[in-house]
Amino acid sequence: MLGKILIKRLGLIPIQKNYNISISKKITFLTWxxxxxxxFKNSELYNDSVLNISSEIIDTLTExxxxxxxxxxxxxxxxxxxxDDTEYYEKRIFGYIWNYLGLFNEWKKxxxxxxxxxxxxxxxxxWADPITQFQDAWMFTQALEAQKQQNKDxxxxxxxxxxxxxxxxxxxxxxxxxxxxxxxxxxxxxxHEELEFLIDYFWIDxxxxxxxxxxxxxxxxxxxxxxxxxxxxLTKLISTxxxxxxxxASLTSSDISLANKIKFPKFKRSERRFILWxxxxxxxxxxxxxxxxxxxxxxxxYLHPWEYSRRYPKTYLYFQLLREDRLQTYDxxxxxxxxxxxxxxxxxxxxxxxxxxxxKLHEVLEKSWNWYVNVLNAFQEVWERVELKNLMIMxxxxxxxxxxxxxxxxxxxxxxxxxxxxxxxxxxxxxxxxVELLNNLIISKLKKESCFNKVNNKTIYISKAxxxxxxxxxxxxxxxxxxxCWRWSRFKIDMEKTLRLFAYxxxxxxxxxxxxxxxxFNDQMKAINHVxxxxxxxxxxxxxxxxxxxxxxxxxYVDIDLRYFNKSINTFSLKKSFFWKxxxxxxxxxxxxxxxxxxxxxxxxxxxxWWQIRNKINSDYKSFDEKTVANKFDLYGNWSYFMPIIxxxxxxxxxxxxxxxxxxxxxxxxxxxxxxVELITKQALDFHKTKPNIYDLVAFxxxxxxxxxxxYKESADIICDVTDWDYNIKNSEKxxxxxL
Numbered sequence: 001m002l003g004k005i006l007i008k009r010l011g012l013i014p015i016q017k018n019y020n021i022s023i024s025k026k027i028t029f030l031t032w033x034x035x036x037x038x039x040f041k042n043s044e045l046y047n048d049s050v051l052n053i054s055s056e057i058i059d060t061l062t063e064x065x066x067x068x069x070x071x072x073x074x075x076x077x078x079x080x081x082x083x084d085d086t087e088y089y090e091k092r093i094f095g096y097i098w099n100y101l102g103l104f105n106e107w108k109k110x111x112x113x114x115x116x117x118x119x120x121x122x123x124x125x126x127w128a129d130p131i132t133q134f135q136d137a138w139m140f141t142q143a144l145e146a147q148k149q150q151n152k153d154x155x156x157x158x159x160x161x162x163x164x165x166x167x168x169x170x171x172x173x174x175x176x177x178x179x180x181x182x183x184x185x186x187x188x189x190x191x192h193e194e195l196e197f198l199i200d201y202f203w204i205d206x207x208x209x210x211x212x213x214x215x216x217x218x219x220x221x222x223x224x225x226x227x228x229x230x231x232x233x234l235t236k237l238i239s240t241x242x243x244x245x246x247x248x249a250s251l252t253s254s255d256i257s258l259a260n261k262i263k264f265p266k267f268k269r270s271e272r273r274f275i276l277w278x279x280x281x282x283x284x285x286x287x288x289x290x291x292x293x294x295x296x297x298x299x300x301x302y303l304h305p306w307e308y309s310r311r312y313p314k315t316y317l318y319f320q321l322l323r324e325d326r327l328q329t330y331d332x333x334x335x336x337x338x339x340x341x342x343x344x345x346x347x348x349x350x351x352x353x354x355x356x357x358x359x360k361l362h363e364v365l366e367k368s369w370n371w372y373v374n375v376l377n378a379f380q381e382v383w384e385r386v387e388l389k390n391l392m393i394m395x396x397x398x399x400x401x402x403x404x405x406x407x408x409x410x411x412x413x414x415x416x417x418x419x420x421x422x423x424x425x426x427x428x429x430x431x432x433x434x435v436e437l438l439n440n441l442i443i444s445k446l447k448k449e450s451c452f453n454k455v456n457n458k459t460i461y462i463s464k465a466x467x468x469x470x471x472x473x474x475x476x477x478x479x480x481x482x483x484x485c486w487r488w489s490r491f492k493i494d495m496e497k498t499l500r501l502f503a504y505x506x507x508x509x510x511x512x513x514x515x516x517x518x519x520x521f522n523d524q525m526k527a528i529n530h531v532x533x534x535x536x537x538x539x540x541x542x543x544x545x546x547x548x549x550x551x552x553x554x555x556x557y558v559d560i561d562l563r564y565f566n567k568s569i570n571t572f573s574l575k576k577s578f579f580w581k582x583x584x585x586x587x588x589x590x591x592x593x594x595x596x597x598x599x600x601x602x603x604x605x606x607x608x609x610w611w612q613i614r615n616k617i618n619s620d621y622k623s624f625d626e627k628t629v630a631n632k633f634d635l636y637g638n639w640s641y642f643m644p645i646i647x648x649x650x651x652x653x654x655x656x657x658x659x660x661x662x663x664x665x666x667x668x669x670x671x672x673x674x675x676x677v678e679l680i681t682k683q684a685l686d687f688h689k690t691k692p693n694i695y696d697l698v699a700f701x702x703x704x705x706x707x708x709x710x711x712y713k714e715s716a717d718i719i720c721d722v723t724d725w726d727y728n729i730k731n732s733e734k735x736x737x738x739x740l
Contacts, residue, residue: 046163077125077547091130114129150622184737267515277312347374356386361375388740517592518560518593519590519593592643592646595670
């Protein structure tokens with residue numbers, strides 16, 4: 001596991017001291033890695049010690065490249081020479097009817113009982129049943145053999161590794177762990193198992209608990225301590241009563257965000273006493289109990305507080321008040337004061353809890369037009385207790401909220417909701433004044449807290465590309481890709497290539513049908529065409545055809561010829577199109593969706609998606625070629641469909657969205673989701689303007705310490721860029737820990 005984490009998360013191969021170097025073994029090892037399309041920054045540091053873990057290295061590199069999954073499309077000659085949509089559909093209907101009536105009594109019979117006559121379909125051209133589009137074991141085996149004979153693409157997405165001495169690798173791994181644990185944002189659930197291993201490896205007592213500040217990371221470590229019976233350490237992480245709820249959610253693999261109902265473990269008597277003893281120490285339980293009242297009412301049944309009413313009387317009383325609905329909360333006092341216009345009382349209440357003041361600042365300003373100066377002055381008195389992350393979020397919020405057409409909400413489940421925004425709710429220029437105030441507060445906070453505060457009279461280079469990389473404010477449900485993309489971030493794409501999109505799934509229990517689809521929009525954000533199982537081709541894109549079962553692991557592809565969009569487009573093929581009736585509109589944006597049409601949820605099957613950058617796309621070349629994979633992401637949850645990426649053709653960029661959408665429980669497709677996808681795409685394209693970005697974050701740090709921002713990387717003392725250097729997006733843990 002240690003070697004796997006080093007490779008997968010840090011790109012490091014550890015080497016030990018005092019080992020020989022065999023030239024023949026070195027060439028063999030480097031050739032293995034090159035065959036998987038990895039190169040080394042410092043191959044001269046190789047020694048034979050890496051061969052002690054060579055099998056782990058190769059297995060990990062293969063897993064990262066997803067070379068082990070078997071991926072074949074429906075049709076042998078994809079993407080060229082695919083059958084005509086109408087003719088193929090008519091043959092399928094004919095095949096269904098004649099099989100149902102039992103009129104076929106010879107020729108090829110598949111494992112699902114379907115008979116396919118040679119004059120209707122040539123089975124050698126298909127890698128699944130062409131009539132039902134279900135996978136067939138014999139045809140799938142033939143497909144795998146055929147894939148072995150195909151050529152590889154000439155394009156290479158080469159990945160870089162580094163040899164490091166073992167002691168340095170361990171040191172960097174410990175820094176990686178600390179950066180995660182001391183992060184100011186949530187961590188991806190996909191790395192929990194790795195973190196538990198690392199905590200065991202470096203031992204829990206090495207953690208500085210006072211530096212663990214983010215609630216979901218607290219719950220993760222609390223679970224570890226609970227399972228170890230280390231209640232003495234656990235008390236250092238339980239800073240609010242709600243922390244117990246998150247701990248119980250973590251223990252039962254429930255939703256740590258508490259957005260959904262959670263399960264509770266069965267408690268020993270000693271554990272019940274510890275929980276009640278801890279709750280008794282809190283000065284006030286009102287707001288925590290009220291906010292998650294249904295969970296605390298259920299917890300009453302597990303804790304049996306009546307058995308300890310004399311030992312823990314305050315806790316017992318609060319439980320009684322909760323069950324009788326007699327709790328008066330802090331929030332209710334604020335709302336009551338706002339409703340009657342008692343702004344002075346509102347301000348006094350909010351000053352008690354600055355983080356809530358920050359969250360409600362816009363609402364209070366809206367309801368206190370003549371008092372806005374008093375409100376802003378009051379916030380200035382308590383702002384120091386508001387986290388930098390929240391100040392950054394507030395800055396971008398006030399920068400756009402007064403003029404935005406829509407208000408977009410991403411909830412704790414990473415699902416999106418778009419609402420109409422009520423504009424101009426504040427007096428003139430109050431939003432501008434608030435942004436200026438927040439700028440000053442951010443600078444003031446960083447003068448004391450910046451990680452650059454020990455740097456004197458130095459220069460810093462900040463890549464302009466970081467303006468398109470958003471700060472990862474929440475990573476709990478972030479997908480585990482080859483490299484970590486941050487939601488709403490933008491990355492350049494080569495418009496002289498072909499983009500091959502993938503969706504792969506392998507059903508576990510029930511027959512499951514996922515569908516990869518793409519919608520094309522014009523500059524007015526109107527859909528003008530699409531590619532999906534209902535329409536397989538346009539002039540510039542083609543679908544690999546629908547597969548409706550996946551016992552062996554199925555894949556659907558969409559090829560998009562990006563070169564097409566560099567040309568002058570005069571007409572579109574609108575055959576069977578139900579879309580916008582403008583045959584001369586240019587494609588400006590491309591939205592990708594993966595629908596769960598039927599069967600099990602994403603959570604219940606093995607499924608992921610990715611994109612390749614291809615030079616060669618005819619059927620002489622492998623449909624899946626590991627070395628052309630740009631990135632991969634997992635699919636999860638019980639959503640109707642995913643929107644993983646959007647292509648901004650105008651700016652030649654991929655916009656990473658990773659959005660989950662709920663609509664119908666089944667039979668999801670492009671036609672039923674068009675209006676929603678259109679609205680989401682329109683909003684998502686502007687999110688990089690409304691969310692804090694890495695460039696501004698680093699620039700605030702630099703300004704707070706009077707560092708000179710220069711334009712030449714080679715001359716800078718500190719370098720911040722997209723990849724490599726002092727701060728970069730491949731080391732998000734360092735950014736979250738040190739800069740945020």
